[in-house]
Amino acid sequence: MHRPHNRKMISKTSDNITLGIVWDHLISIADEILLTLVRTSFSITVREAWDVGVVIFDARGRPIAQGSMSTPAFTGTAFYTIDQLLEKFPVEALQDGDVIITNDPWIGTGHLPDVNILRPVFRKGTVVGFVLTITHLVDVGGRGASTLSREVYEEGLLIPPMKIYKGGQLNKLLIEIIRTNVRVPDQVMGDIMGNISGSYVGGLKLNALLDQHGLDNLEDVANGIIRQSDIAIREKIEAMPDGCYSNQLNVETDGDAVTLACKLEIAGDTIHIDFSGTGACVPSAINVPLCYTRSWCAYTLKCLTTPAIPNNLANVLPLQVQAPENCILNAQHPAATCGRNTVGWYVVPLLMGAFAKAIPNLVQADTGMAMTVVFNGQREDGSKLLDQFFATGGLGAMHELDGQQTTPAPTNCALVSSEIWEDETEIAILERKILPDSGGAGEYRGGNGQEITLQNNTGNPMTLSLFGSRTSFPAIGYEGGKEGGLRAFRINQQSVSAKGRHELGAGELFTIQEAGGGGFGDAARRDPEKIREDYRLGFISLQGANRDYGLELEPEDE
Secondary structure, eight states: OOOOOOOOOOOTTOOOHHHHHHHHHHHHHHHHHHHHHHHOOOOOOHTTTEEEEEEETTTOOOOEEOOOOOOOHHHHHHHHHHHHHHSOGGGGGOTTTEEEEEETOOOTSSTTTEEEEEEEEEEEEEEEEEEEEEEOOOSSSSSSSSSSSSGGSSOOOOOOOOEEETTTTEOOHHHHHHTTTTTTTHHHHHHHHHHHHHHHHHHHHHHHHHHHHHSSSSSSHOOOHHHHHHHHHHHHHHHOEEEEEEEEEEOSSSSSOEEEEEEEEEETTTTEEEEOOBBOOOSTTTOHHHHHHHHHHHHHHHHHOOOTTTGGGOOOOOOOEEETTTTTSSOTEEEEEETHHHHHHTTTHHHHHHTTTTOOOTBOOOOOOOOEEEEEETTSSSOOEEEEEEEEEOOOOBTTTTTOOOOSSSOOOOOHHHHHHHHHHHHEEEEEOOOOOOOOSBBOOOOEEEEEEEEEOOOSSSEEEEOOSSSOOOOBTTTTOOOOOOEEETTTTTEEEEEEEEEETTTTTEEEEEEOOOOOOOGGOOOHHHHHHHTTTTTTTTHHHHHHHHOOOOOOGG
C-alpha cells in the first residue's frame, strides 16, 4: 500500500488557500471525466444509473481526487487496484498512449461485470499521474449475470491486466475477443470506449492544470492533500474511546443463512477490523473478494469521521482489515462473485453495529438496502434486450435524523426514470408507491420502502435474474428503534425467491416490495406532530400510528 514519504507540508503550493484551489480543480477534472464517460456510454446502467467511478492518482499511484458521483465501492477498491496494475506494468516501462484494462474480480472491484481502465498521464515524456475509470458492464458473457454460477469460470470473460492500447495503437485482437464473448457487443464496447474517452479527457485536463498553476508534477499537491486529510481523519478516530467492539448479523443466501462477524479495535488514531467468525463461502455467486470488503470498511470509517473531505489515500491509512481466507468476505479464486454486493453491502451495517457500542449517537440504523434485477430477452422487433433495473429500500434513521424514503444505500447509484426505462426496454412501470409503515418506528423513523410493478410489454418471454436480500432479516433499529419491513418479490402476485432466475411471460407482471430502514431511539419519544405529519405524507397509516406510537389519529388529521 502506498504511503506518503513524509508528513511535511507541500512546497510550491505551500499555503492552504492555494492547496484548496488546486484540490478543487482536481475534483472538477474528475467530475468532467465522469461526465464524459456517462455521456459517451451506451447502457442504461452507466448512462442513467451512474454505476461508475473515476479516480485521479499522482505519479506514485497515490489517489488524490475522485469524481463526486463515483460509487463508494469503486472509490474504495481503486486504492488497491492501481498497486496491482503497476506491479505488472511498472511506471518506467509505460509509454504515452498506453491504456490498461482488467475486470479481474480480485484486482478490480470484486466481480467480472466491472471494467477498470487505467491511463498513465504523460508530461514532457514523464508520467505525472494516472486516471482510473470504472463502469459496470451489463454483460461479460458466460451464463450471464445471476447468482447461479458456482465458479468464476461460469460467469463470463475474465480479462487479465493487459493493454487495450499500446503507445496509442488499439489492441484489435482483444476487442475481437471481447465482442465475440458477449451478447450485446455494441453496448459493451460502447461502454468500454466511454471509459477510454473519459481517461483521455482526464489526461488533457491534468496537463492543463499543471500549466495553469505552474507545476511540473502533482507530488507536492498530493503530499498536501493526503497529509491534511490524514490528520483530520486521525483526530476523529482519537476522539473515539479506545477498546474492542464486536458485532454479527445474518444474511440470506440461496440456501442457509450465513453469519457475518466483525471485531474492531480502536487504538489511538488507528482502527483494526477483523472478520474472524464470518461464515464460509457458499456455492452461489454472492461471495465477496477482500478488495470489496475493504472498500466498505473504508467507506464506513469515512462516514463516521470526515464525510465532508473528498476521498483520497488518507481514507485507508489509519485502517487495517483482515478476514480468514475462504470466508464469504474473503473469497479466493475461483469462487463465483457476480452478486458480491448482495452480501458485501452488509459490511456497512455490520460495522455500524460494532461502532454503535463506542459512538452510539454517530451511527446509522440498518438500511433497507438496494437491489438489482437483470432483464434478458428480446424487444418486440426482435432486437436483444439486456438491461439492469435498480431499486432501493429506505434509509436507516440516525440520532436526530429520520431515514429518507427509497434512497440507495450504501451504494449511491441513481434510480432510472420510468420514461427512459420504458423507452429503452419496452418494460412498463405500472406503479411506484411508498409502502406506509415499512420504515422502522422510533424517535427518529426509518425510511420507507416502495412497491414497484413492472409489465413485460415486449411480446416475448424473458428471464429475470434477481439479486435481492432483506427477505428474512429486516433492517435493525438502534437505541430502542424498531426494525424495518421486509423485501418481497412476486410474479403475477405469486411469491418468488429473491435470488436466481425466473421466467416472465409476455404481458406478465413483476412486483418488487422494497424493505424499510430501521428506526433510531424509543418510539414513545417521537414528537406527536411529526407522527401526524408522517400520516399526512402517507409514511404511516392510522393503524401504524396507533400500533407503533400509541397515537390515535382520525382520517380528518390529513
